Amino acid sequence: MTGAGILKGMAVTARNFVGSYFEKERLTTVQYPEERAPLPENYRNFPFLVFDGDEAQAGLRCVACQICEKECPPQCIYIVKSKDKKPDYMGKPQFYPATFDIDISVCMSCQICVEVCPFDAIKMDKVYELSRRERFDALLMDKHELAKSNSYYHGIHPTEATEVDTRLAEAAAKKKPAPPATAAPPAVAAAAKAATSAPAAEAVVSGTLPAKPTPPAT
Amino acid sequence: MSARLEGELLEVSMGPQHPSTHGVFRMNVALDGEIVVKLKPVFGYLHRNHEQIGERTSYLGTMPYTDRLDYFNSMSNNWGYALAVEKLAGVEVPERAQYLRVILAELSRLQNHASLLGFLLSDMGAWGTPLMYAFREREKVLDLFESLAGSRMMCDYMRFGGCRVDADAAWMERAKKIVYDFPRFLDEFEELILENEIVIARTQHVGRVSAELAISAGITGPMLRASGVNYDLRKVDGYGFYPRFKFRIPLGEHGDTYDRLMMRVLEMRESIDILKQAFEAITPGPITNPKVKVRGFRPPAGECYGRIEGPKGELGFYLISDGTGTPYRYHVRAPSFINLTILEDMCLGHTVADVMVILGSIDIVMGEVDR
């Protein structure tokens, strides 16, 4: 009978229409922005810089090694290395980024910067409501906007952040084989010197912090 | 009365902003009344010279760009590129990563074919309803991709010699549930459209392609198999772990639009079979090859052509390495670009309304056509 196929199709639409009142399966939309679908833990959007402690700029993990700048496929990262050194989260003097800009109008959220960073300093954020009224400067994030605390990182990627913390703690423990308390400051300074003078490439292969033997404290 | 009006041909520029051209694609069509007598496709509105970008970016850096070729199937694109580079550098892939790749590629095929059916129906005038049903299913697969790779469409998931993140047990359970529930959608969808008299009238005997022409024109994927040619790279090349799975290759008889539509439905059923087997077979283990460095990856000098059966056809990557960190030559053999070669042959003699249906059944994505 002509039209039987069409009627059969109509039955399907009727089933879906009525079903959408009773089954969640058949009505999957949410009323954004009043209602929001939860984000999965692995969700990534744009990168941010992790800092330890309370002070954002003092606690930045980034040592301005510029690996992410080189590896970034669309080249949206811009770093200027500092002239001087400041103590990092472990207390040893390191370079820090005098400028760290990410142009998020260019960034394509590929997270290659996260994968290549040997210092676990750059991670992916989850913020997605980033519309701006201005196209250029408003979408250029500087290091003040990018810096976010480690506890924020724990909030958005709990599993990953815990792994990172364990790895950093292990690396720190390996580096400091409990020197005598009185001789600690010079030993740490010497260790830091040895670590920073090592070529950056060495730090990269293992994917973690460079584990340099500490010179014996004298 | 069969008197025929003699008049001039009407030239129409269809696209690039027409909704049924699937993006920015234009056809210069000459019409005799309503019948197409000439059709020339015009490309390049989305051209960004993807290949040159690949030639100045590192091997790893090209991976996220491949997501943007056929943006419906970033997982398959990643696999094609990773496969070519792995062949070029002689890199082994661990077992779990191989299974994960099969699972993700087949999930990608499911959502691609589902949304194609929706688009095709939409091109025929069934506005909204079938497309929304298809997108509802697609959304479930995209949610899986998002919870695994972090992004719904731009997954950037595969790496040379493995995958980026491992799937945990909870993810596997979710994926299993979605796959086991998928046939319900397929049954319903078949009921909705396949016996519909309008669909049959619009698709049967429309845009027929003979097997000889299809082979000569380099047509691949479901479109080739709709013409009855048994050529599926999953069987022919047996790349990845596909030889370990039992599945059939659906073949068409007439090579018309209806066969091409059916081919997608049948392939989805086979994909579900493959996925069920993969969920059983996958075992815990490493997912990356520790020999492959993340930074400074340099394959030895040489050249290589690697190809996979993407949802749209044969997706090939041709690479020439000169031993440096960037490829000397990087070429993408884009299936939807080459499948358009015989668009004119398919459309000649049909009405202008059929052009949209024929174009829809080819399954193109302009990100891949224009590259």
Place this chain on the structure above:
Amino acid sequence: MESLEQIKSRIEAAIAGASVTIVPNPGPANQPSLLIDNEHAFAAVQFLRDDAELRLDYCSSVTGVDWLDRTVKKTVKVKEIVDGVEKEIDRAEEEKIPGYLEAVYHLYSTVRKHGPVIVRMRTTDRLDGAHLPSMTPLYRSAEFQEREIYDLYGVTFEGHPDLRRILMWDEFEDHPMRKDYVQPDDFEYEPTPHDEVLERAKEHYSERPTIDGAEPVSTQP
């Protein structure tokens, strides 16, 4: 499938005067290719397609490759008589290898399910001599791909039914995939904060070393 040597000798037996060279391919992929002279390439590919053993009826990928002019620097030991005494001196010599454009065809068989047989053709130079025979009469799949090579590399395919630009617009003059292509400064320029980034990025990318220690020679004045 037969080995490449067998195919080579069979082509040479079937087509008088055809010169076929096997281009080796080092590296793990191990996909060597056949380099066929332009005059006999069409007949040779037709032979590959129609031969009952090979039946390479499916041309998968067609692509161009640009090889720039280059000079290979060598040091040669030369005997010379200096002040009446014969001495052996190292003299630096330069061999100039002219550049060419290449078209690479990957042929498969859907009947026998084997392949690829890779066929290459080379132009005589990168300027006026950039002509190659078209394979479109043999394989329809080459139609758009040869147009793409014509567009992006500037190789003219003789015998192509409809050779026009395909991806770039018709008024465009250069060939953007050539290795010496320089982007114009003036298209759609917009001042973005990104410019500074690009400027700095240049420092990171050193000049590309070529395969055998040769130095690239720019064709720009």
